[in-house]
Amino acid sequence: MVEKTKLSVNVNKVALLRNSRHLGIPSVLRAASLCIAAGAEGITVHPRPDERHIRRSDVRELSALIRQHHPQIELNIEGNPLADGFLDLVFEVVPDQCTMVPDSPEQSTSDHGWNVLADREKLVPVLEKLRAAGIRSSLFLDPDVTQVAAAKEVGADRIELYTEPYASSYGKENAALILEQYVATAKMALEHGLGVNAGHDLNLENLGKFLREVPAVLEVSIGHALIADALELGYATTVAAYQKVIREESVKTAG
Numbered sequence: 001m002v003e004k005t006k007l008s009v010n011v012n013k014v015a016l017l018r019n020s021r022h023l024g025i026p027s028v029l030r031a032a033s034l035c036i037a038a039g040a041e042g043i044t045v046h047p048r049p050d051e052r053h054i055r056r057s058d059v060r061e062l063s064a065l066i067r068q069h070h071p072q073i074e075l076n077i078e079g080n081p082l083a084d085g086f087l088d089l090v091f092e093v094v095p096d097q098c099t100m101v102p103d104s105p106e107q108s109t110s111d112h113g114w115n116v117l118a119d120r121e122k123l124v125p126v127l128e129k130l131r132a133a134g135i136r137s138s139l140f141l142d143p144d145v146t147q148v149a150a151a152k153e154v155g156a157d158r159i160e161l162y163t164e165p166y167a168s169s170y171g172k173e174n175a176a177l178i179l180e181q182y183v184a185t186a187k188m189a190l191e192h193g194l195g196v197n198a199g200h201d202l203n204l205e206n207l208g209k210f211l212r213e214v215p216a217v218l219e220v221s222i223g224h225a226l227i228a229d230a231l232e233l234g235y236a237t238t239v240a241a242y243q244k245v246i247r248e249e250s251v252k253t254a255g
Contacts, residue, residue, distance in 0.1 A: 003218065004250045005211055007242055008042030008076050009035040010199075010223025011062075016053040028058050029065055031227075031235065036070050038239035044199075044221045046078035046101070047089065056089055063093040076221065078140075079103075081126045091133055098130055099160050099197070099221075101140040113141035113162045116150035127155040138197055143181035148188040158195035158218070161185060166210060167201035179213055186214045197221065204229065204241055211249035220246070 014031040018024065032043045043062060047054045059077065066073050074096040079086045081100050090098050100123070102114050116123065116139065123139070130137045138158040139151050143165065151159050161182055169178040186196045199221035202210065211217055222242065230238040 003216075005217050005246050006041040006074070006219045007039075007239070007246060008044045008074065008219055008221045009040045009226055009239070010044040010046065010078075010221050011035075011227070012046050012053045012223055013227040015055065015058060019053060028054070029061055032062055032065065034235035035239050036073055038236040039243050040073070040239050042074040042076055042096075042219065042221075044076040044078060044099075044223065047086070048079070049083050049085065056085075059089055059093055063095065076138075076219075078221075082122060087126065087129070090135065091129070094133060094135060097136040097138055097158075099138040099140060100126065113144070114139050114147070114151075116141070116147045116154060120150065120154055123154045123156075131155065138195075141185070143178075143185045145181075145185050145188045148185060148192055148194065151189075152192040152194055156194065158197055159185075159189050160197040160199055160221070161214070162200050163198050163202055163210065164200045167203070167206055170206040170209075179210075182210070182214050186216065190216055201225070204245060207242065208245045208249050211246065 011028050011031050014026055015028050018026055018028065043066065045054045045059055045062060047056060047059055063075055066075050076097040076099055077090055077095045078099040078101050080103050081087055102112065127137050136157045138160045139156045140162055141147050141151065141159045142162050165178055166182055169175045189196050195218045196216055197219040198210065198217050202220055202222050203225035207220065226238055226242060
């Protein structure tokens with residue numbers, strides 16, 4: 001039996017809209033609650049040092065909301081473990097999962113994965129601390145088979161495939177070649193006992209094919225496209241639409 005891929009909704013863009021005014025609307029907590037009510041299995045946040053969208057207070061409030069009212073829901077915190085204050089926040093709230101991303105403060109969004117071979121000495125002590133705290137770890141990786149063994153060696157529990165190249169190539173001549181890199185990387189991860197997550201620029205149009213072709217994806221983290229869809233359709237309809245795609249592809253994969 002194939003395990004259904006879980007949907008974790010990234011609420012950063014809700015916070016970005018809220019921060020454009022000083023009224024506290026839209027509410028990040030309300031958005032997360034509506035997504036959970038509609039069937040999301042997780043909530044993802046990616047706090048930046050400048051708090052340009054998600055604030056540290058949001059992370060604390062979301063953690064409390066999930067612990068008190070939705071204990072079955074997973075909280076995933078993304079970010080650079082080398083950034084000031086990031087790990088302090090992670091160990092304060094103790095999320096279900098910490099996805100480590102090699103972004104710099106000036107980046108508008110994540111745009112590449114770790115070079116685990118080069119960054120080994122930085123990653124090992126952090127991964128050891130996460131394990132000691134009972135926090136599942138995931139390393140943000142490009143679709144590159146050469147990084148997988150190193151990810152296992154440094155102690156990661158999962159990898160998250162950076163899917164922007166897939167999304168950018170979707171429907172273009174090079175799409176099959178790009179997708180094969182994801183398939184190969186996921187297969188290699190499974191051979192090494194690593195769980196596979198995926199995220200970045202996945203949407204209702206391209207999600208199905210990705211899940212159909214890439215084996216055993218445990219979780220997709222989707223923010224920008226889902227929140228944009230929700231502006232037009234509402235959270236309930238939007239989350240249901242994404243879950244429909246996920247369920248359909250899980251059935252096809254199982255068949």
